[in-house]
Amino acid sequence: MSKQTFSLKELASRFDFEIKGDSAIEVSGLATLQSADGSQLSFLANPAYEKYLEGTHAAAVILSPSVYEKISSQEQQYTVLVHSNPYLAYAKLSRLWEAKVSEIVNGDNVHGTATVHESAVVSDSAIISAGAIIQSGVKIGDNSVIGANCVIGEDSIIGNNTLLHANVTLYHGITLGSDCIIHSGAVLGSDGFGFAPSEGAWEKIAQLGGVIVEDDVEIGANTAIDRGALDNTVIEQGVKLDNQIQIAHNVRVGKNTAMAACCAVAGSTTIGQNCVIGGASGIAGHLTIVDNVHITAMTMVIKNLTTPGVYSSGTGVQPNDKWRKSIARLRQLDKMAKRLSALEKIAKN
C-alpha cells in the first residue's frame, strides 16, 4: 500500500492548516485518535470522540479553532493543525494515502490480456487492466482506468480521470462522465423492467434509451442503473450512490444527491438536488422528490415529496412479544376508532 511520508509543514501549506507545534515532524498515514501511533496524523470532528484526544499517541491532530482554544492552555504531546473544518480537511488529506490503482505492466497501459476492439478510441494515458473487454466504438478519455475483467459495451463513452474498479459492466450506449468512480459489480445500462401484458403473459419492451452519468459521480459495488425505455436514465453531476442500489429506467437523480446502500428508485421518478436518502429506502415510480429532501433509512416513499424536509416511515424495532401485540392492535385500529366515536356519542348525551 501507499506509505508516503509528508512533513507537517508541507501538509499545512497544501491544505491550509495553522500549525501549533513542531512543523518538521513527518507523518506517513492517518488513524483514529485511539489507534494512532507516532507516525500518524489524526483528527477530531465529532465531539463524541473528544474524550480520546487526551490519550492519543498521534504525532499531530487536526482540530477546529474552538477545540484548540479549549486545550491550548495545556501542553500537548502532539502538534496541532488548526483548520476551520476538520472533517473536510481529513477528507482531503485522506486522498494522499489512497491506494494507487492497477500498475502499468511493462510500460504498456493496455494489459496483454485485455481485449480492445480496433474501432475503440482509447486515450494513450488511459489504463486498460488485465482481462478487460472494450467493445466496438467505445471511447475512453485521458487518465481513466478500466479495472480487471471490466466489460465496456459498444459505443459507450467514458470521460477523463474516471476509475472503474474490477468487474464493472457497462452495456452498450452508456455515457459516463469524468472524475467518476465505479465500484466492482456495478452494472450500468441493463434493460429497464418494461413489459406489456399480453394474453396472460408478458411481451418484452426493448429498452432503447441509454444511461447518462455526469461528472464527479461515485457508484457503489453491485449497484445497478437501468437504461431508459425511450429517453435516458440520468445521474447528474456530483451524485454519490452507495452499494446495492437499484435505479430503474428513466429515473433522474439530481446534482449532489447522496443515496445510502440498498435504496431502490422505481421508473420515471425524478429526485431533486442535494437530497440525502437513507439506506434501504424505496421510492415508487413516476414520483417527484424536490431538492433538499432528507429521507431516513428504510422509508417507503409512495407519494410526491413537494417540500424540503425530513421524511420517514416504518414502525421501528421492538421486542418480538411487544411487536406482536402492536401488530394485533394495529389490525384493530379501525374498530378502536369506531368504539371511540361511539363513546363520544354517549358522552355528548
Add this chain to the structure above:
Amino acid sequence: MSKQTFSLKELASRFDFEIKGDSAIEVSGLATLQSADGSQLSFLANPAYEKYLEGTHAAAVILSPSVYEKISSQEQQYTVLVHSNPYLAYAKLSRLWEAKVSEIVNGDNVHGTATVHESAVVSDSAIISAGAIIQSGVKIGDNSVIGANCVIGEDSIIGNNTLLHANVTLYHGITLGSDCIIHSGAVLGSDGFGFAPSEGAWEKIAQLGGVIVEDDVEIGANTAIDRGALDNTVIEQGVKLDNQIQIAHNVRVGKNTAMAACCAVAGSTTIGQNCVIGGASGIAGHLTIVDNVHITAMTMVIKNLTTPGVYSSGTGVQPNDKWRKSIARLRQLDKMAKRLSALEKIAKN
C-alpha cells in the same frame, strides 16, 4: 446502435395497424410524444400523456380506436396507426430497434479469448463472447449468446435463442431454457443458505439440488437464484424477474409471474402463476402464494396468501416529526386499547 428504417406500410402489415394518413413515410426509431422528431414513431397508451398528442412532431403515432375517433375530425401532422392495444404494439415494435448483441469477430462465433472446455457441446450458431468461460459438460443451444466474461459451470445446459449479457455466472448443474434473457451480474446456482446448528457454530449443508429456469424467462442485473438443498429451485416459463432480486433455495415461481426489483423470497416458498410482486417486497419461507396475487411494493409477507387479490404492508411516508409521533403512539396502542375498554365499562354503568 441499430438505426434501421421502415416504411409505415411495412410496419402496418407486420404489426397489424390500420393506417390513417401517409403510409409511404419512413421511420427510423421510436420516441415519446414529447421528444419525437419527424423521423420517429410514437404512441399513446396512457391517458395521462394525451396532452402531448397535439404538439407532437412524431411522423406517426399509434393510437387506440377510441382515441383516434376523438381526434379524427381535426387534421393531424402525423400519420395515425390505429391498433386495439397501443402499448402491446409499442412493445412489439420496440424490438425492431433493439441493440444487436456481440459482434462475431473474424467470422468466428467463439471469440479467441473465450475458454471452451473440450467436452462442452456448443451449437455452431451460438456466440461465445470474449473472455467467456464454458466449463466441462456444458451444452449451449442454437443462436444463444454468451456475453463477455460470463462463466458457465460444469454440466449446465442452456437452450436456444437465449441471451446472457456480460458477466453472468452460472454455477454447475443449472438448466436454463430457451428464449431467456439474463442480465449482467446475475448469479444462478449459488448455494442455498443451509446450515445445521452445532455447538454454537454452523455446520454447512451442501446444496445438492440445482436450478431450473424454463423458457421465456428474463432475469435482471445482479439477481441471485440459489440452488436447491436436495430438490431444485424452479423458475417457471414466462417469469420476469427484475434486478437485485434474491430467490432462495427450493423456491418455485409460477408461470408468468413478474417480480420488480429488490424482492426477496425465502426458502421453499411457492409463488403461483400470474402474480405481480412490487419492488423490495419480502416473502418469508415455506409459504404458499396462490395464483393472481398482487403484492404492492415493500410488502412484508409472513403468512400464506390463499386468495387472489391485492396485498400491502408498511406505514407509508410522513414528515419525520409526525412519524415520530406515530411511532410513539404505536407503542402506546396496547395501553390505549385498555383505556378504551375501561371507558366502555364506565359507559355501561
Add this chain to the structure above:
Amino acid sequence: MSKQTFSLKELASRFDFEIKGDSAIEVSGLATLQSADGSQLSFLANPAYEKYLEGTHAAAVILSPSVYEKISSQEQQYTVLVHSNPYLAYAKLSRLWEAKVSEIVNGDNVHGTATVHESAVVSDSAIISAGAIIQSGVKIGDNSVIGANCVIGEDSIIGNNTLLHANVTLYHGITLGSDCIIHSGAVLGSDGFGFAPSEGAWEKIAQLGGVIVEDDVEIGANTAIDRGALDNTVIEQGVKLDNQIQIAHNVRVGKNTAMAACCAVAGSTTIGQNCVIGGASGIAGHLTIVDNVHITAMTMVIKNLTTPGVYSSGTGVQPNDKWRKSIARLRQLDKMAKRLSALEKIAKN
C-alpha cells in the same frame, strides 16, 4: 456431478449412526423422503415431514431415537440410521456428494488463461481457474481455489482451503481466512461510503482501512463488504452471510452470527456473537447489538439492542383495502389519543 456410492456400514462408522436393518446396502445420494428412490438416503428432522416417512422409497432414513422408537414396532422398507441429531447428521453427510470444484487442466493448477503477477505467492496446491487475475503481492494458501474470472487485488491474503466461486472480486489489502467459501458476485473491500459535505457537494474520504474476514466464514452471492475508513471492517470466525447483503465500513460481525439475504448493516455498527438476523433487515450505523440477539425478517433496527432476545418491526401483510384503512387510522393515532384523554377527563367528572 459427483455420484459416489457408499455402503451404509461405511457411513455408520464415519458419521456415528446406529444401524437398524441391512448395513450392506449402498447409497449414491441424498433426497427428501417424498422424492427418494432406492439408491438414496433420506432423513427426518422436522416433525412436519413425519407424514412422508411411511411411503418413502428411500433405501435408508436417518431418524432420531425417539422417532425410531415410535416406528420400530412396524417393519420398514428402509434401513434406519439412528442418530441423536438427524439434521446435523444430514449436514455432514451432504458434503460427501458436494460438487467438486474447477478441474485441474493438464495437471496445471494455474489455468493457462489466468494472470498471476510475478510477485504473488500462490501455494502449489492452490487452484487458479481460467481468467482469474491475481495482482501483485497477493498470497494464496494451500488447497485454496480461486474461481474463474475472479479478481484478487494487490497485497490481499487468502488462507488455506478457501474456495472462491467464479466472478468474486477482492480489492487490494483484504485479509481472507482459511476454510472460507465466497460466492459469485461477492465484493470484498469496496470503498466505505465516506464523504465530507463541502459547499453543497461531497468531498470523497479515501477509505484507508481494509477488510478482515476470519476463518470458516461463508459469504453469499452479490454480497458486498466495504473496507474501513481508517480501521478495518471485520467479519469474525464462523460467520455466515447469505446473498445480497451489504456490510458497510467499520462494521464488526461477531463469531458465528448468521445473516439471511438482503440484510444491510450501516457503518461502525458492532454485532455480537451467535446472533441470527432475518432477511432484509436493516441495522442503522454506530449501534451495538449484543450476543444472542435474534432479529426477525425485514426488521428496522434503529437503536442499540442491549439484551439478548427476539426483535421485530413492520406491520405485516394485509389485503390492500384493509391496509389502506390501517394506514389512515395510523395517521389519526395522535388525534385518537387526544380524544381518548378528553373522554377520560369527562369520565372523571
